[in-house]
Amino acid sequence: QEYVDVMKTRLAAGKLPDLFLFWPGESNLKPFADAGKLLTVDDFSAYSGSEFKRDMVDESMYASSCLVDGVAVAIPLEQYKGFWLANTELFDKYGLDIPVTYEELKAVSKVFVENDIVPINMGSKGGNPGHFMFNALSYQLEGGIDDDLSMAVTHKFDTPANRKAAEYLDEMRQLGMFPDDTIANGDWGPAVNLYNQEKAAMLYCFPWKIGDVKEDIAAKSEFFTIPALSDAAIDVAELSMSGQSMAMLINKDSFNDPAKKVELVKFANYLLSDEFFEILAKTGNMPTKSVKISGDGLNALFVRTLEFTAQQSNSQPPMWGLFPDPSVHTVYIDGLDQLFSGIITPDEFINQVQTAFDKM
Incomplete structure (x- = not known):
């Protein structure tokens, strides 16, 4: 909650970070989107310097947690x-x-x-x-x-x-x-x-x-x-109970700033790379993008979790992000x-x- 309060304060002061991680869900994302501060996923995906394309993440993940008024404004990084x-x-x-x-x-x-x-x-x-x-x-x-x-x-x-x-x-x-x-x-x-x-x-x-x-x-x-x-x-x-628990948000003003754009996109590309998603997996997180993960360094309980939850076919998001x-x-x-x-x-x-x- 402390992080949420800080980000809301920075939004009100016009001092949002160039790129930040936040909880997905329309009620969480809406204040930033309504203020016109979020770059859309389509705009980032279409940019020539972006190595990420929207379809690298299953569309259902955008639909369940990353849309505001029907527009994708966040890229889900971690599911659960x-x-x-x-x-x-x-x-x-x-x-x-x-x-x-x-x-x-x-x-x-x-x-x-x-x-x-x-x-x-x-x-x-x-x-x-x-x-x-x-x-x-x-x-x-x-x-x-x-x-x-x-x-x-x-x-x-x-x-x-x-x-x-x-x-x-x-x-x-x-x-x-x-x-x-x-x-x-x-x-x-x-x-x-x-x-x-x-x-x-x-x-x-x-x-x-x-x-x-x-x-x-x-x-x-x-x-x-x-x-x-x-x-x-x-x-x-x-x-x-499943969904996305971490998403990447890009500050539209920073993306449109020529002095920041190159380094901002470079960092965003890294956070969306297979290398970073493998790091997520090795820290016990379920990446949203399909990547090949070596067994070395994986938490044993995490491996058992993947095996057990794979049997659960009725995956539903909590109402937390649906308000x-x-x-x-x-x-x-x-x-x-x-x-x-x-x-x-x-x-x-x-x-x-x-x-x-x-x-x-």
């Missing part, structure tokens, strides 16, 4: 798929099986809570990483995916799936499935800490945190799919923090976000 890990030693210690259903999740969580083990290393601060948990629930339910993916057009957040997901999440909190302090354990910094310390039995993880999972903990971890809700309308084994206006997005992430911590009820959460939509 979420995955679940279970500490098999903890499960074996208490004679438990990794849960397949929500009812089984409640049963194993009860045992872990009784033995001072946090069932799931999950919190929410600035909406992270809790928003993934919310959509992992809502997308299982009837109409959840279609309703949320069309939210930017319908302006409808108050849906049966979202209401039910909020209720499930609140029940999970009440059953002690999350840490007592979901704010302190929220955001990405502490996202794997309790799991690394074997104080949490399960972890909902994402590629950018793979390098933080200790090797000995990774070795005793088993991949599994999110337990299926009793009223799930899809095959959860195929569901994956049509930053004001609604802010209400959403603040509301998630409050819902996770029990400050507001599921009904209040849904109503707050819907009201923000209605005020647009």
Whole structure:
């Protein structure tokens, strides 16, 4: 959030960097695009000095996260798929099986809570990483995916799936499935800490945190799919929360400045090169461009993640980047923090976000 605030301040002051990395998603990109500060992907791709062409990245990646008013204004560099890990030693210690259903999740969580083990290393601060948990629930339910993916057009957040997901999440909190302090354990910094310390039995993880999972903990971890809700309308084994988590933005004013253009394009070409994408992969990130990656230096957990997530055919982006206006997005992430911590009820959460939509 600090980085977001800095970039917004620099935008207001007219001091944006020549090139910068930022989170994709229309609500994230829109302030920069509306100010007329972003070079379009087509304009960069068409420039004679550019070694990058738009079709080097699958078009679906632009469509899901890099468009503002239908125009591609960012180039996605890193993609992701979420995955679940279970500490098999903890499960074996208490004679438990990794849960397949929500009812089984409640049963194993009860045992872990009784033995001072946090069932799931999950919190929410600035909406992270809790928003993934919310959509992992809502997308299982009837109409959840279609309703949320069309939210930017319908302006409808108050849906049966979202209401039910909020209720499930609140029940999970009440059953002690999350840490007592979901704010302190929220955001990405502490996202794997309790799991690394074997104080949490399960972890909902994402590629950018793979390098933080200790090797000995990774070795005793088993991949599994999110337990299926009793009223799930899809095959959860195929569901994956996925999308693009890092994009490159080029300052249009800098690109049009003859004194900067040559070096700016040179640097952009490097960030979009096969060499740089291989570096991304070796740091545990999933590159958006298809490149040949040697096995040397790859994190073992990263390799296992690629193998496991390749089986998940129903890849869906979280609603995080789908809000049509930053004001609604802010209400959403603040509301998630409050819902996770029990400050507001599921009904209040849904109503707050819907009201923000209605005020647009």
